[in-house]
Amino acid sequence: MKYSLNYVLIMVLMGLPGLSPEAVAMDPHYRMEDFYNVPKVDTHMHLHSTRPDFMQAAVRARFKVLSINVDYADFPPIDDQQRTAEILLGEFPQAFAYAATFSVKGYDQPGWSDAVIARIDAAVKKGAVAVKVWKNVGMELRDRNGAMVMIDDPHFRPIFDYLEKNQIPLLGHQGEPKNCWLPLDKMTVSNDRDYFAAHPQYHMYLHPDMPSYEDQMRARNSMLDQHPKLQFVGLHMASLEWSVDELARFLDRYPNANIDLAARIGQLQYQSNRHYEKVRRFLIKYQDRIMYATDLEQDPDSATGNDYQKLTACDQNPTCKADGEFAKEALQTWLRDWRYFNTTATITVPELARPVKGLALPKSVVDKIYSQNAQRIFPGAWGKSSQ
Ligand SMILES: [Zn+2]
DSSP states (O other): OOOOHHHHHHHHHHHSTTOOHHHHHHOSSOOGGGGGTSOEEEEEEEOOOOOSHHHHHHHHTTEEEEEEOOOOTTSOOHHHHHHHHHHHHHHOTTTEEEEEEOOOTTTTSTTHHHHHHHHHHHHHHTTOOEEEEOTHHHHTOBOTTSOBOOTTOGGGHHHHHHHHHTTOOEEEOOSOOGGGGSOGGGOSSHHHHHHHHHOGGGOGGGOTTSOOHHHHHHHHHHHHHHOTTOOEEEHHHHTOTTOHHHHHHHHHHOTTEEEEOTTOHHHHHHHHHHOHHHHHHHHHHTTTSEEOOOOEEOOOOSTTOOHHHHHTOGGGOTTOOOHHHHHHHHHHHHHHHHHHHHOOOEEOOTTOSSOEEOOOOOHHHHHIIIIIHHHHHSTTSGGGOOO
């Protein structure tokens, strides 16, 4: 179920009459109506349109965005993603930032890592604030003998050395939620069930010959062990979304690692439905290490006029959402998540059959998770503004 803006406003107005201004000032939690006033960052989106509509809506909601480019065949080619990001950065330097990426094609050829470093360097000069490496490393890329290439493969080492030395954050999506190794009917959240039903090639339960969940985590950790000063962001709760205890151990072991919550808030809610206080304590204890993020993905449009985008132009694609639709979807998601983190309301969420009780985190914790951590971890982003 999704909440309309009207519904939110009515609920907010109903809650107001009993509260004096003093009580509101003393309130340790934000309320729904604070949503539009508190600076926020969504640190994991995929913006593929150069039309300004969505970013204008984000700015109205006081959201800044980190758009992440990915080496993914279902996305526009990397050069197109880079071009779109440069255009959006030019138009919204205070509200838009992006992470560059690189293709793993030819990863075992001589000179490959030098060429990748040169591309990263060029992207950083054009404003990229981080570099993403995707799950195709560990789940798709094979070596000449047919074995899966993992993230700690020596061919990648010069690139991660370079990022470490130059303090460029690496955004890592390695492995998948643990649900990926379970049958569909054993998965804990419906978004995983839907995704793996639609993408059987990534549903590892069906591919027992592929690396295990533990193999993925081990390879990622071994890469981090080799790069103790690397600014690492474990995307999707570092693929440890199923247990805040495991995640706490990871964050303790790697003091330069942070995490985002992208597409895994349902997993947090699954846990808070069972261990409410434990999840709340985790978010408070690790308040400096966690970033709010959604993973919402915008459809490409034909605005940049390149061939790929002409082929997949929104008006020719019946499943494509118009840009206004995307802004509406984002606002609904942002408001639903805001209610979960800031109030004690019981809410319905698309990922779970059971309703979820909000965590009502302290304002200072929300400020960190929703913006201050992102400003610290990506110091060159959003016009270096402090807001
Ligand atoms: Zn993503």
